[in-house]
Amino acid sequence: MSNVNDWYSHFLAKRSIPLKREVPLNSPTEGFALSLTKLHITKLHPESKYRINAYFYDSKTTQLFGCPFYSQWEQPVHHECTFDEMVFFHCPRVDDNIMLVLEVVEDSNILNNESTTIAWGTIPVLISNEPIPTFGKTPQGIPHKRLHLHPGSPKVLMFVSKLETETATSGTLDFLLYSHPKLSDAFDFFPDFCIVGQNDEIPGLRRSGDTIALANPTPLPLVPASLDDIGLSFGPYADRLEQMILEEVNTERIYLENSTDKEKADPMCVLERRLRIGVHNGYTFLFEPMMVHLSSLDEQIMGSHSLRRKGRPLSRSSTDLKTELNTLFVRSKVSIPSLHEDSRMTLVFALDYLLGVRTKNNNISSHTQSMIICWGAWRPFANPVLVAEGGRIQASVSLIGGSRPNPEESLCFKNLIHLFRRDDSALVESAPKIFIKFTFSLLDMIPHVGPSSRLALSTESLISTPHQRIPSPVPHHEQMMEDTMEDENNEMEIVSAKVVKPTPLSQEKLPSILVKKPAIRTTSDFSKSMEKAFDVDEIQEPSPRDNVPSVYEIPWRESKTANMSRAVMSSLANEKFAPILDRNGDAPSLVDIHAVSSSNNAIEENDRLDTNEIILQFLSYKCLNRPDAVQPRRIFFTVNFYRFAEITSEELLITDSAHNGPNVLRRLSENSDYSENEWPPGFSIKYIIDRQSSKLSSFDEFLTYLRSESLVIDIWDSQSLILQGTARIPLRSLLRAGKEAVQSMVQCPVVCSAVSDHKSTMAVLFLKMANIGHPSSNQIGLFIL
Numbered sequence: 001m002s003n004v005n006d007w008y009s010h011f012l013a014k015r016s017i018p019l020k021r022e023v024p025l026n027s028p029t030e031g032f033a034l035s036l037t038k039l040h041i042t043k044l045h046p047e048s049k050y051r052i053n054a055y056f057y058d059s060k061t062t063q064l065f066g067c068p069f070y071s072q073w074e075q076p077v078h079h080e081c082t083f084d085e086m087v088f089f090h091c092p093r094v095d096d097n098i099m100l101v102l103e104v105v106e107d108s109n110i111l112n113n114e115s116t117t118i119a120w121g122t123i124p125v126l127i128s129n130e131p132i133p134t135f136g137k138t139p140q141g142i143p144h145k146r147l148h149l150h151p152g153s154p155k156v157l158m159f160v161s162k163l164e165t166e167t168a169t170s171g172t173l174d175f176l177l178y179s180h181p182k183l184s185d186a187f188d189f190f191p192d193f194c195i196v197g198q199n200d201e202i203p204g205l206r207r208s209g210d211t212i213a214l215a216n217p218t219p220l221p222l223v224p225a226s227l228d229d230i231g232l233s234f235g236p237y238a239d240r241l242e243q244m245i246l247e248e249v250n251t252e253r254i255y256l257e258n259s260t261d262k263e264k265a266d267p268m269c270v271l272e273r274r275l276r277i278g279v280h281n282g283y284t285f286l287f288e289p290m291m292v293h294l295s296s297l298d299e300q301i302m303g304s305h306s307l308r309r310k311g312r313p314l315s316r317s318s319t320d321l322k323t324e325l326n327t328l329f330v331r332s333k334v335s336i337p338s339l340h341e342d343s344r345m346t347l348v349f350a351l352d353y354l355l356g357v358r359t360k361n362n363n364i365s366s367h368t369q370s371m372i373i374c375w376g377a378w379r380p381f382a383n384p385v386l387v388a389e390g391g392r393i394q395a396s397v398s399l400i401g402g403s404r405p406n407p408e409e410s411l412c413f414k415n416l417i418h419l420f421r422r423d424d425s426a427l428v429e430s431a432p433k434i435f436i437k438f439t440f441s442l443l444d445m446i447p448h449v450g451p452s453s454r455l456a457l458s459t460e461s462l463i464s465t466p467h468q469r470i471p472s473p474v475p476h477h478e479q480m481m482e483d484t485m486e487d488e489n490n491e492m493e494i495v496s497a498k499v500v501k502p503t504p505l506s507q508e509k510l511p512s513i514l515v516k517k518p519a520i521r522t523t524s525d526f527s528k529s530m531e532k533a534f535d536v537d538e539i540q541e542p543s544p545r546d547n548v549p550s551v552y553e554i555p556w557r558e559s560k561t562a563n564m565s566r567a568v569m570s571s572l573a574n575e576k577f578a579p580i581l582d583r584n585g586d587a588p589s590l591v592d593i594h595a596v597s598s599s600n601n602a603i604e605e606n607d608r609l610d611t612n613e614i615i616l617q618f619l620s621y622k623c624l625n626r627p628d629a630v631q632p633r634r635i636f637f638t639v640n641f642y643r644f645a646e647i648t649s650e651e652l653l654i655t656d657s658a659h660n661g662p663n664v665l666r667r668l669s670e671n672s673d674y675s676e677n678e679w680p681p682g683f684s685i686k687y688i689i690d691r692q693s694s695k696l697s698s699f700d701e702f703l704t705y706l707r708s709e710s711l712v713i714d715i716w717d718s719q720s721l722i723l724q725g726t727a728r729i730p731l732r733s734l735l736r737a738g739k740e741a742v743q744s745m746v747q748c749p750v751v752c753s754a755v756s757d758h759k760s761t762m763a764v765l766f767l768k769m770a771n772i773g774h775p776s777s778n779q780i781g782l783f784i785l
Contacts, residue, residue, distance in 0.1 A: 003382040007346045010282040011407060016067040016194055019058060025590040027092035028573065029192065029566050031183025032125065033135040033214075034175060036071070036085040037144055039104060041119060041171030044076040052083060052173075053103040056193050057122065060097040062158050066193035073107060086198040088180065088214040090187055091125065098125050101154050102147065102173060119149035119170045122157075123177060135178035136215065144174040184570040186217035188338075190283040203281035203344035220340040224443040225380070227277070230330040232294065232351065232399075233435045238327045242270065245373065245413065249355060271368065272354040273328060275436075279339055280346045280377070280407050286338045288562060288594060289348070289408070294328040335761070337560075343381045348407050349436050350375040351399055372412045373434075374399035380440050392441050399434040561729050563593055564745035564766060571661040572619055572766070578680045580615055580743060580770045588741035588770050593733040603738045604703050609773030610691035612702075614641070614734065617684045617768040620662035621654055621715075624763055632717040632724060634668075640712050641687055642705055651718045652683055662766055690776055706731045715750055715765065725750035725762045734771040743770035 036052055044050065051073050056066035071085045091098065104119040133142065150156075151170040189204045190196060198212045206218040234241050250267050273296075278289030339345060356368035376399040402415035582588055616639065623631040637649040652665045667679045689702055711731055715724040728751075733744040750763040 003343075003379045004346070004377050007280070007282055007344065007377060007379065011280070012405065014067055014190075014194065014283050015405065016191055017063075017065040019065050019193065020061045020063050021058070023092050023094055025592065026587065027094060029090055029092050029184075029187060029570065030126075031090040031180040031187070032088070033178040033180045033183070034087045034089075034100070034123075035144065035178070036083050036087070036102075037174040037176075039076075039081040039083065039171065039173050040079070041081075041104070041149070042079055043118075043170070044079050044081060045106070045108065046076060048106050048108045049073040049075050050081050050107070051105050052085070053105055054087060054195050055101055055103075056091075056125075057099045057101045057154070057157055058097055059099060059157075060095075064101070064154070064157070067191070067195060069195035069197055071197070086212060087195050088183060088198075089193065089195045090183055091192050093126055096124060096126060099123060100125055101157075102149075102175070103154055104149065104171075104173070117153045119151055120154040121147040121149045121173060122154075123147060123175065125177075132177055132179050135180040136182065138178065142176070144176045146172040147175055148172055182216055183214065184567050185219060186214060187566040187570070188284075188286055189217075189219070189281060194283065202283065203342045204286065204340040220342055223339055223341045225336045225339050226441050226443060227334045227336065227347075228439045228441060230275070230292075230334065230436065230438040232275070232328040233437065234327045235433050245353075246270070246355075248414070249371070266357045268355045268357055268367070270353055271356045271358070274352040274354065275330065276348075276350040276352055276372075276408070277334060277336075278348045278407070279336060280348045281342070281344060282346070285348075285407065286340075287565075289350070290334065290337075290560065291352070292330050292332075292334055295331055296328055337562075339380070341381065343379065345379065345381060347378050347380060348375065349377070349397065349399065350406070350408055351434065351436075372401075372406070372408060372410050374401040375406050375408070375412065376400060376436065377407075392439065394437070394439050396435050396437045399436060561593060561746055561748045564747045568620075568662055568747065568766060569745060571657075572664070575619075575664055575681050577617065577619060577682045577768075578684060580617065580768065580772075582741035582772050583774055584740065586740070588743040588772065589739055591733045591742045591744045593730065593744050593746060604735065605700070607736065607738060607773065608775070609736075609740070610776050611774040612689045612691075612736075613772040613774060614687040614689070615684060615768075615770040615772065616641075616686075616711075617682055617770070618649075618652070618665055618765070619682050619768060620657075620664045620766045621652075622657075622662045622764045622766070623654070624761060632719070634718040635665075635724065636716050636718050637683075638714040638716065639685060642689070642702060644687060647685060649683055649685070662764075703735070706734050708732075711769075713765065715763070723752070725752035727751075727765045729767075729769070731769075734769060736771050736773055739773070741770060741772040743768060 034054075039050065039052070052071045053068055054071075055064060055068040057064050069087050071083055074081050074083055100123040102121050102123065103117055105115050106118050107115045148169045149171045186202065186205060189202050196202065196214060198214070201207065201213065202217075204220055205213055206220055207213060208216075208218075246268065253268060273294040275292050275294055276289045277292065278285045279287065336347075351373045353371050353373055354368060355371060376397040378395055378397045380393070400415070401413050403412070406412055580588060618637065621635065632654065634651050634653055636651050637647075639647045639649070641647075651668050653668055654663045655666055657663045664681045665683055666681050667683060709731055711729045713727040713729070715727065716722070717724055727748040729746055729748050734742065736742050746767055746769060748765050748767075749761045750765055752760055752762045
């Protein structure tokens with residue numbers, strides 16, 4: 001079995017049943033540990049073995065959910081069975097209806113090895129009026145609690161409305177539930193309501209030998225990596241394959257709308273082709289999968305999104321599409337944000353199509369849908385020898401479709417092999433194969449001759465930093481890794497990766513758009529370009545911070561904003577930041593910046609709360625572990641928002657953090673020091689836009705600005721006045737859509753591109769953005785807290 005198959009088998013075994021009802025976005029996540037010791041049942045058979053199964057139950061929806069846990073089989077002694085199991089889990093604080101179900105299972109050697117449930121019990125997870133001990137800080141010898149077990153199966157919970165009606169007991173189980181705050185460092189490595197045992201290994205966390213790893217979880221160091229030269233090959237029938245997919249989708253649409261072929265409706269077409277890239281450890285994605293746009297050579301030459309070539313130059317043959325190595329490709333290099341140096345880490349790729357109806361006026365209707373066509377997986381550290389030889393691997397992964405479960409937990413298009421086996425298909429002589437080919441690179445900063453000499457980032461890094469690797473004296477060998485996926489009898493099997501000899505690729509096979517050669521400049525040319533880019537008069541004068549020129553290219557592609565991770569939110573929850581409340585004194589609704597739907601113009605324009613109070617609250621700043629950069633201790637921001645003049649913040653101190661967490665920003669006093677009791681941590685900026693005090697067209701322009709534009713924040717070192725980088729944050733999450741107030745917790749990489757063509761991530765900025773609605777007050781302007 002290949003390494004990828006090992007990952008997929010583990011993924012299938014650890015899939016969780018999601019909770020039916022929605023969990024509020026602002027619900028804090030808490031970590032727990034559960035100790036299971038002794039089982040007391042009078043009717044334990046001495047020749048049988050017993051184990052405990054654990055999973056979750058929601059009494060509000062009568063649902064059994066979560067990822068279950070199965071203990072080791074134990075044999076009883078004198079009607080007692082000793083387990084000594086410690087399990088860990090984390091879940092959001094919802095209500096008292098969430099319970100933990102413990103099920104006692106018997107495996108009798110007499111009855112043909114059949115497993116039978118003999119008893120069960122429930123433990124409430126969240127009890128507001130009862131304190132629970134803290135894991136690791138509880139003195140030894142504290143007595144365990146006893147859980148009274150009911151006979152039968154816990155499936156009775158699906159039919160019994162009240163648990164109090166079950167009064168009969170068949171035995172007891174000794175347990176103790178702990179609160180585990182240190183588990184917050186592992187929140188991103190396994191999902192909510194997933195129960196993990198003490199002997200289970202979680203990829204991405206450091207192995208602790210004889211001790212329990214989750215007792216004090218420590219993430220492995222991050223390694224900076226990137227994917228370059230990404231291309232998708234559809235084989236010899238690229239244009240026909242996409243046409244057949246659209247035929248299937250349009251036929252299904254006719255059935256759903258209960259219409260006929262004679263009723264001419266606008267057919268659905270491909271609006272956008274995208275590639276999803278994520279890092280999966282067998283339990284969950286370590287971050288929300290990135291989405292990059294795919295381009296074709298047609299789009300580059302003719303500005304069209306069609307795979308079929310039209311209007312080609314005479315120098316190109318009409319059959320070039322059939323021999324094209326890369327039918328679709330990604331224009332730029334893709335940096336991987338969170339990749340831990342663990343052989344079990346897996347890159348997951350998914351080809352995503354955005355389908356919709358385009359009207360005669362070239363407008364896109366609301367009937368749009370996203371569909372995953374196929375997906376594949378690849379392990380970058382499966383062969384450490386190849387990674388050690390230069391840290392650069394050329395890989396090829398086959399993408400598959402069908403109804404087999406995928407990490408995206410989304411419906412995938414039918415298997416492409418069955419699509420080509422239709423009776424009316426003219427492409428029956430071969431099966432379609434979609435491959436993704438790319439170059440995986442480790443962006444080291446030092447020459448290396450083996451796996452132990454490669455630079456590893458510390459756990460302080462929240463996002464991997466792309467660096468330019470210094471050429472090593474070791475000869476560079478490029479290897480080709482190829483993962484193939486086959487389908488037999490409606491089942492897909494991921495075949496093990498194999499190493500093939502490197503094949504030189506000619507320049508004619510790869511599109512020129514995929515490879516961007518760095519321009520070679522002489523010293524004089526570089527000096528001339530710098531003099532042209534900067535205003536010499538402004539640089540020579542010792543100008544204050546307000547007049548520092550912002551002359552650089554904004555790195556749009558590298559500044560990928562994300563929601564603040566749960567581990568960071570848990571760390572910042574201990575700080576007493578200034579609260580953001582709406583006009584009623586309530587906390588604004590928390591909005592996912594990636595799940596914001598298109599707003600309704602009528603709702604926004606007819607909102608009775610026509611005064612918008614925009615709040616930017618800077619919470620913390622985390623410098624990445626870069627050996628080539630000096631980390632600042634004091635910084636300030638310059639913010640450009642809408643039509644307001646550029647704002648320069650006051651000087652802020654980057655405080656030290658505990659447990660390698662984010663560094664909280666604090667304001668300084670007149671003596672250039674800070675006092676925790678004088679001001680709350682963080683720094684806030686407020687803008688007020690009053691619709692009644694401005695023209696109607698101006699307010700519509702403001703709504704358009706929030707939908708399509710981004711907030712640009714420059715970060716400066718207050719001591720050297722050197723630009724540290726730029727953060728770019730989309731503003732569409734500030735649209736209230738009729739709500740009283742909305743807010744979003746954002747983490748954004750700070751990308752520096754001021755003095756070089758190489759854009760590198762220097763730090764991560766954590767802030768909170770909010771839009772508070774108010775009735776019109778005829779006030780327009782801004783003020784700073």
